[in-house]
Amino acid sequence: MPASTGRPAAPEVIWTRPERAARGPRPAHNRAEIAAAAVRIADAEGIDAVSMRRVAAEVGAGTMSLYNYVPRKEDLHELMVDAVTGEYELPEEPSGDWRADLLALARASRDLLRRHPWVPRLYTSVHGFSPNGLRYLEHCLAALEGLDEDDATKMELLAVVHGAVMTYVGNEVATQERSRALPWTPLEEQAARMAYLTDRVGGGAYPRLAAALANAGPAVDLDAYFERTIGRILDAYGRGGPREDRGGDA
């Protein structure tokens, strides 16, 4: 009887599949090695360069051997996101100042996304409850211990902050990631798009947008922008927290 590639016929989360089977020859590779190889390729050449063939070659295996470790390409993506999620250096205990801790976490997320600009494109197709994802989430909840809100609201806050970080860095990094195989540089593309935008907006059809663009000026400090935005969101939940005792109403 043929072995088949072992792809599931019923829904299955990759993390429940045992890494190593009880019987049979000792596998020559493992998930961590494969995920690391895929991340290396994505960092260097973009997510589109990550194909089953390419990753297999990178770890020195035959293409189809990869399917013994990763049932579908989508699961490889899940492995990749989990691998980079493991890069968070989470302290043993939160500091007690939830606002400062969450801001630090947001900054860490921003830096991580800048290091791995392909993550946003994967994020809508990955579930997010990988082992390292759970660890990260648990730490976030620990950091929010001092916030006087119910659990649902805390989760909500985390989702909003996470979404905002993803949106900002995603936009920042999209051009760079998108134009990887194009015959021009991201800067040239940016310039062309800006030229189009000012031309289109200059027509007078979008007066408010024109004014906003004119006011924005040429150089925006992206990092300051980031801090302000995250700060606003944090202020929307548990106004002040331990940082600045209350403002007005409960």
Place this chain on the structure above:
Amino acid sequence: MPASTGRPAAPEVIWTRPERAARGPRPAHNRAEIAAAAVRIADAEGIDAVSMRRVAAEVGAGTMSLYNYVPRKEDLHELMVDAVTGEYELPEEPSGDWRADLLALARASRDLLRRHPWVPRLYTSVHGFSPNGLRYLEHCLAALEGLDEDDATKMELLAVVHGAVMTYVGNEVATQERSRALPWTPLEEQAARMAYLTDRVGGGAYPRLAAALANAGPAVDLDAYFERTIGRILDAYGRGGPREDRGGDA
């Protein structure tokens, strides 16, 4: 001299390329028709079913003829997003209550994303300043006329709200969109993932997460969740606006 497919060697925004050339035969199709066909396919069969061949067949053209209208597949995606952005039914004038207007816009975005669940996956690879995108943005700025903040902050607010909507509906719709070619239903997959999650979290390694999941209970009202979240974000900017006159500090 051969005509070539006319793909650009310098950066070019699709919207600057004239829809119809001055010379030559009358084209048999147009961008709107092509975009509509692609949207139809994506709605019915998922974004992965949208290939150049498939879209060309849908409009009744040869595969390579499509390249006369759309230089790269990525531009087809831009056309698609612009097409659905045109579905917003924007009133001539905002109501004067910026908070209510923005909430309504957020609801409209949510409904639009539910109708076209493939949009979030495209969003990180699309620039967003398409004609209908500009129209939408101009309307948002008009709605914010009554908000006492500078233009940069208004843009910031719009980005955060937009990001939150995208995050929420994106998550809601991801499973459904992802599992389109899988041999099991989204519900079965959801169940499998939930089983994994409760099993993993039950181990005691993630006490706070376990508590949060237990508190959340089985049925969360997603729409109420949505309203609360957007409301919080709006409150973070220009506290109250015309809705409820101030709370405490400026």
Place this chain on the structure above:
DNA sequence: CCCCACTACGTACGCCGTACGTAACTACCA
């Protein structure tokens, strides 16, 4: 009126994900 830019599109190339078959290997059970 004619020329040439433009449209239409068939063919072909090098990728992709992955189904399937075969051979070698090893842990367990009789």
Place this chain on the structure above:
DNA sequence: TGGTAGTTACGTACGGCGTACGTAGTGGGG
């Protein structure tokens, strides 16, 4: 201890993808 069943490794092959390129035909501006 020998057999066997389950596993790993991986070559081959299929259908589909984006799209480069070449050719034939069309119709508006000089």
